[in-house]
Amino acid sequence: xxYALKKFVTMVITIIMVTLFVxxxxxxxxxxxxxxxxxxxxxxxxxxxxxxxxxxxxxxxxRYFRWFFNFMRGDMGVSYSYKINVRSMILEKVPVTATMAxxxxxxxxxxxxxxxxxxxxxxxxxxxxxxIILNQIIMSIPPFFSGILLTFIxxxxxxxxxxxxxxxYQKDFGSFLWYMFFPSLAIALPKATxxxxxxxGSLISEYNMDYVRTAYSKGNSTNxxxxxxxxxxxxxxxxxxxxxxxxxxxxxxxxxxxxxSIPGLGRILLTSISNRDYPVVLxxxxxxxxxxxxxxxxxxxxxxxxxxxxxxxE
Amino acid sequence: xxxxIILEVQDLNxxxxxxxxxxxxxxxxxxxxxxxxxxxxxxxxGSGKSMSALAxxxxxxxxDMKKRxxxxxxxxxxxxxxxxxxxxxxxxxxxxIFQEPLTSLNPVKRIYDQxxxxxxxxxxxxxxxxxxxxxxxxxxxxxxxxEHVMKQYPHELSGGMRQRIMIATAMIMEPKILIADEPxxxxxxxxxAQIVKLLKKLNEQRNTAIIFISHDLSLVSTLCRxxxxxxxxxxxxxxxxxxxxxDPKEEYTKKLIAAIPKIDIDLGNGLxxx
Numbered sequence: 001x002x003y004a005l006k007k008f009v010t011m012v013i014t015i016i017m018v019t020l021f022v023x024x025x026x027x028x029x030x031x032x033x034x035x036x037x038x039x040x041x042x043x044x045x046x047x048x049x050x051x052x053x054x055x056x057x058x059x060x061x062x063r064y065f066r067w068f069f070n071f072m073r074g075d076m077g078v079s080y081s082y083k084i085n086v087r088s089m090i091l092e093k094v095p096v097t098a099t100m101a102x103x104x105x106x107x108x109x110x111x112x113x114x115x116x117x118x119x120x121x122x123x124x125x126x127x128x129x130x131x132i133i134l135n136q137i138i139m140s141i142p143p144f145f146s147g148i149l150l151t152f153i154x155x156x157x158x159x160x161x162x163x164x165x166x167x168x169y170q171k172d173f174g175s176f177l178w179y180m181f182f183p184s185l186a187i188a189l190p191k192a193t194x195x196x197x198x199x200x201g202s203l204i205s206e207y208n209m210d211y212v213r214t215a216y217s218k219g220n221s222t223n224x225x226x227x228x229x230x231x232x233x234x235x236x237x238x239x240x241x242x243x244x245x246x247x248x249x250x251x252x253x254x255x256x257x258x259x260x261s262i263p264g265l266g267r268i269l270l271t272s273i274s275n276r277d278y279p280v281v282l283x284x285x286x287x288x289x290x291x292x293x294x295x296x297x298x299x300x301x302x303x304x305x306x307x308x309x310x311x312x313x314e
Numbered sequence: 315x316x317x318x319i320i321l322e323v324q325d326l327n328x329x330x331x332x333x334x335x336x337x338x339x340x341x342x343x344x345x346x347x348x349x350x351x352x353x354x355x356x357x358x359x360g361s362g363k364s365m366s367a368l369a370x371x372x373x374x375x376x377x378d379m380k381k382r383x384x385x386x387x388x389x390x391x392x393x394x395x396x397x398x399x400x401x402x403x404x405x406x407x408x409x410x411i412f413q414e415p416l417t418s419l420n421p422v423k424r425i426y427d428q429x430x431x432x433x434x435x436x437x438x439x440x441x442x443x444x445x446x447x448x449x450x451x452x453x454x455x456x457x458x459x460x461e462h463v464m465k466q467y468p469h470e471l472s473g474g475m476r477q478r479i480m481i482a483t484a485m486i487m488e489p490k491i492l493i494a495d496e497p498x499x500x501x502x503x504x505x506x507a508q509i510v511k512l513l514k515k516l517n518e519q520r521n522t523a524i525i526f527i528s529h530d531l532s533l534v535s536t537l538c539r540x541x542x543x544x545x546x547x548x549x550x551x552x553x554x555x556x557x558x559x560x561d562p563k564e565e566y567t568k569k570l571i572a573a574i575p576k577i578d579i580d581l582g583n584g585l586x587x588x
Contacts, residue, residue, distance in 0.1 A: 210417035216373055218405035218483070219435045221397075228431075232422045307422055308467040 011293045016068075018289045019282055023064045026278060033080045033276035054080070067282065077279035081272070086279045089268070094287065095169055096264035097257070099177070100184050101249040107188035108195060108245060115192075116199025116238075121226065123204070135193040143252070147186040147259035154182055164261050183260040187253065191245040198241050202234040209233075236307055243299030247292040320490050320523060321347040321370070326383035328365050328374070336380075339365050341547045343383070347491065350521040352514075354534035354555065356570065357544035363527050366544075367493045369393075370525070371410040372400045387491075405432040409484035413496040415476035419468035426464035429483045436487055447486060455482045455512060474505035478512070485516055492516075493525045498533060510537050532574045535559060543567050 034050050035042070051057055055066065070077060076086040119128040138146070155163035161182055167175040206212060207230070215225040254266030265284050272280040304310050326343035329336050340362040347353060355363045368374045370385055372392055385392040387408065392400060409432070412418040419428060426448060433444045452460035455478040468476055477497060484492055494513065498506035510533055517524055528534050534541055535555050543551040543558070543566065551564045562568045 210412060210414060211420040213373055214412065214418045214480075214483075215420070215431075216404070217371055217410045218432045219401045219403070220405075220431075221401060224435070229420050229423070233420070309421060309469050 007297055011290070011297070014293060015286055015289050019068070019286060020064060022282060022285055023060060023067070023278075026276065026281075027060050031276045033278065036275045037080055067279070071282075071286070076283045079272075079280050080277045081275045082277075082280075086283050089280070090265070090283050090287065093263065093265045093268060096180075096262060097250070097253050097266060098291075099169070100180050100187070100253055100256075100262070100264065101246065103177075103180055103184035104187040104191075104249045105242075105246050107184055108192040109242070111188065111192040112195035112199060112238075116196045117203065117226070117231070119196065120200045120203035120207075121222075131196060135197055138189050138193045141190065143186050143190060144255045144259050146189055147183060147256050150182050150186050151260065166260070166262050179260075180262070183253075183256045183262060186256050186259070187249050191249070195238060195241060195245070199234065199238045202237050203230060206230040206234045232306060236303070239299060239303060239306070243295055247295050250291045250295070251288055318349045319346050320349050320387065321345070322384075322386040323366075323370065324384040324386070326366060326369060326381070326385065328362070328369060329380040329382075330378060331380060332378040339547050340369070343549060345525075345542065347523050347525065349490070350517065350523055351540065352517055352524040352526055352538045354538035354541035355525060355527045355544065356529060356531055356534055356541060358529060358570075360546075361544040362547040363544045364495050367410070367495050367525060367527055370491075371408055371493050372404050373410070402436070405484075405489075406436045406487045407489050408491045408493065409487065409489045410493040410495065411477070411480045411484050411497050414500050415473060415480050416468060416500075418480060419476060421468055423467075424464070425466055425468070425471070425479055428468075429464065429479060429486060432483065432487045448482075451482045451486045452479075454516070455479075455485070456508075457482070473501050474508060477501060477505075477509055481509075481512065481516070485520070485522070488520055489522060491523045491525065493527070495527045496529070497526075498528070498530070506533065513537065529570075530574075531559075531570055543570065 033054070034047050034056065038046060038050065055063060058066075067077070074087070076090070078084065079086050079089060082089065115131055119125075119131050122128055141149070151163045154160045161179055165179065167179055169176040203226075209230075211233075212225055212230060215229045220228065253264060254270060256262075257264045257266040258270065265287070268280060269284045271277075272284070323343055323345040326340060327338060328340040329338045343362070343366050345353070345366075355367065357363045365374070369381055370392070374381065381393055383393065387403065390399065392403070419425075429451065430444050430448050433439055433447060437444075439447065448464060449460055452464060457463050457475060457478050463471065463475065463479075468479075471479065480497075492513075497513070498509050501509060513524060513526070514537060516522060524537075526534065526537055538555055541552065541555045541558055542549050543564065545566050551558060551562065551567050558567060559571060562571060
């Protein structure tokens with residue numbers, strides 16, 4: 001309980017630091033939200049008036065604290081460019097990005113765990129060699145390109161989905177899930193290949209451990225040794241990787257959303273950054289960093305549950 | 315096969331084919347093990363004693379290795395029977411303990427699960443019966459507070475306790491043969507004496523034959539009646555411990571005997587308990 005509290009406080013502090021850095025970073029880079037709202041041919045008087053209205057002339061620290069206390073009260077402000085409440089705007093987008101990340105995560109596990117086990121058990125088999133070669137290829141393709149490839153193969157050639165035909169989850173949840181499957185696959189594939197490689201290597205090194213010999217000496221079958229003894233040991237480094245992959249999927253969905261034209265968090269984050277729409281950017285960053293931190297904490301807990309030598313109370 | 319001989323190894327040869335030139339690590343190994351007998355297998359590192367033992371326990375199954383000869387147990391040749399038949403003997407009739415008890419135990423499984431495992435594999439006992447058996451065997455290997463120990467993990471125990479756990483696991487099915495591959499080498503001297511004493515006790519109570527592998531001749535002389543001396547894959551000398559100690563025929567055996575530090579380990583003197 002004390003551990004959870006400590007962890008929570010660290011999380012909050014981390015998020016506050018992140019928002020502060022974002023605030024400062026926006027202050028350093030060039031670009032002006034007022035210009036992007038009014039256009040470059042606006043009169044200096046109108047620019048001046050809007051500046052004052054948005055409190056952009058105040059010192060950075062003052063502006064930060066004003067944003068911070070409003071945020072604490074649940075008021076995320078109003079988007080400069082869309083003129084709508086940031087909170088409702090973002091809450092509507094969270095399920096889109098979250099669905100994609102979660103789907104990609106499960107796809108990764110479904111692909112990686114069985115293949116990792118199988119290839120380690122049948123080293124040098126035809127499947128093992130095929131997987132190794134495919135791994136190398138997929139690993140070297142960046143997700144935006146595999147996204148384009150998947151769109152081409154499944155959308156244009158096999159006509160399994162309509163490229164660009166995104167269906168909102170509020171309208172038709174089934175079609176939404178079906179459409180999200182392909183971008184999720186694009187994110188999941190490169191991570192899955194890494195997870196296969198990791199699990200395969202981890203299992204192979206476990207084969208030489210003394211406890212494996214002991215397990216055989218008790219009369220275990222090969223599967224008994226593999227599932228009863230080795231998997232729990234071999235999965236440990238893989239879990240660390242899976243956690244990292246999930247946080248990567250949450251934060252890294254921006255590019256794939258762009259490729260598949262999905263109106264998720266990543267997409268509005270990108271346009272909001274170029275419009276210097278601070279309230280939107282800050283709110284999205286808070287959400288993404290909170291998700292990343294939560295996942296990390298979850299991984300710590302899972303790790304300590306599997307490996308008795310690691311106590312998460314420390 | 316003679317009446318009381320339970321294991322007969324004939325002309326066992328073990329060859330490795332992991333290099334261009336095959337390498338033989340054990341030549342013409344012969345052994346007759348009587349019921350309830352303790353045989354010592356001594357020799358330096360690389361003499362082939364562990365390889366012979368692993369072959370008897372059915373734990374040498376590398377593809378780049380060839381085994382020739384016969385290992386007869388219960389009328390069956392362990393080198394030619396199927397994996398399933400071999401598995402029904404492993405951990406049941408023939409079990410083995412190893413040199414390093416920490417790495418030989420699975421680090422992420424509780425002691426109870428590891429000791430209980432042979433029961434789950436070889437018997438149809440229900441949960442409570444298995445629990446009773448585990449508790450009984452843990453008491454028999456002189457572990458203090460077995461109810462607590464069985465809930466712990468290997469890293470929470472001392473070296474001596476871990477080896478007792480290994481012995482308990484190996485003995486839970488009351489095997490005919492226990493192969494102990496340098497079971498005391500990783501332990502300090504007082505614990506060594508306790509483990510040897512425990513093995514002797516189990517041998518007397520249950521009439522389990524033990525193949526005791528060691529490079530420590532003084533330990534072998536306290537535990538075994540008969541001893542085989544191995545060097546470079548060959549058995550160079552064998553016979554009763556007493557005869558070999560008093561009148562070694564081979565130069566190598568003389569050297570091994572000369573290498574014993576002159577400290578007597580008296581098993582009768584207060585070293586029984588931790």
